[in-house]
Amino acid sequence: MEKIKLLFRIGYAYHKAGFDPVIESLLNNDRYDVWFSLDSEKKRRFMIDFPFRAPIIDRWKEMGYRFTEETRGFDIVITGDTLRNAPDYGKTMLLFLNHGTGIKNLLYRNLNRVPNDKYLIFVEGKHRVESLMHSPSLRKNEVYLIGLPKLDFAFQGRFNDTASLLKRWRLDPNKKTVLFAPTYKPTCMYSVKDDIFEQTRDYNLIVKLHPYSWMGKYAPHRQHRIYERRVKKYSHAVLLPFEEYNIVPYYVAADTVISEASSTVFDFLAFKKFGIVYDLPCDRLKHSDGEALLEIDNREFLKGAFTHIESGKQLGKAIEKSLNPTQEMIAAAEAYREKYFYRLDGYATERLVTKMEELYREGGHENIP
Incomplete structure (x- = not known):
């Protein structure tokens, strides 16, 4: 069976913690061909931005993470932020999993900046569903309630x-x-x-x-x-x-x-x-x-x-x-x-993957530039 080619568009290295349970699940799923990409990070000194590469990236590579600068050819792209260049990814399912939940309004502002892009937004609770459904920034984006995968490992007892x-x-x-x-x-x-x-x-x-x-x-x-x-x-x-x-x-x-x-x-x-x-x-x-x-x-x-x-x-x-x-x-x-919050049970990742696969099989949920 042909594998689903999936890209984790992590953004900054610190965003990865919000994806860790999902990453583990999909890396261990032989139906997926998993890749990763990062933004170019910078640290500012004396008003000048200098390139910065987090040392932890080398450890991720040693663990078998495969990084790419390619944007085309992926069936699914999972991102923790809206993309500045979504058309570069071609026709693909753009799955949005917020790297940091909370009370800031950046999600809504960022969606407003990309009115022509379509995201499948996976959210943590009823409040977020209602806020997005009543927001003018929603447009053609879709919202799905699955819980907060970021916390799954904690509720599974891994950090006890x-x-x-x-x-x-x-x-x-x-x-x-x-x-x-x-x-x-x-x-x-x-x-x-x-x-x-x-x-x-x-x-x-x-x-x-x-x-x-x-x-x-x-x-x-x-x-x-x-x-x-x-x-x-x-x-x-x-x-x-x-x-x-x-x-x-x-x-x-x-x-x-x-x-x-x-x-x-x-x-x-x-x-x-x-x-x-x-x-x-x-x-x-x-x-x-x-x-x-x-x-x-x-x-x-x-x-x-x-x-x-x-x-x-x-x-x-x-x-x-x-x-x-x-x-x-x-x-x-x-x-x-x-x-x-929705179902704080350690299984938000499982619900995300199930819904993602359902939408992928159904078709018609892709972002089309």
């Missing part, structure tokens, strides 16, 4: 050895763990740069910055330098290096998360644990064209379930509250999970 993970970073497995995972824009990292260390002394603190915070192109280098300088003074804290791409094992290890508009707050809800949202002046946060940065005002997001703060000085009490949720918080979180 949290003690070993914490010991790897010289943290204490007997302490509760706080995960601080700010996004690069809009961000709270400047506001809490001291309090995040001072008010977590009784816990393990893991700081996971967005990859853009390290690259100097979309965010200044001072974002990572601020934390590189401070973390040296605190034995209870670790700043994960740029190369530590996959945050999912840290969701499992953490007892609470602190962020503002990052997808980490969204994802963390799935684990029946409670987080802290740093409120932002969302009414003033705009793109250059005047459109709001966020789909949902983060001051209202998960309100009643996650604790909201307006200052780093409130972190101590907020952490204590998130570790000891009330019955009201538990009930609110359950309602939010029902709204934002």
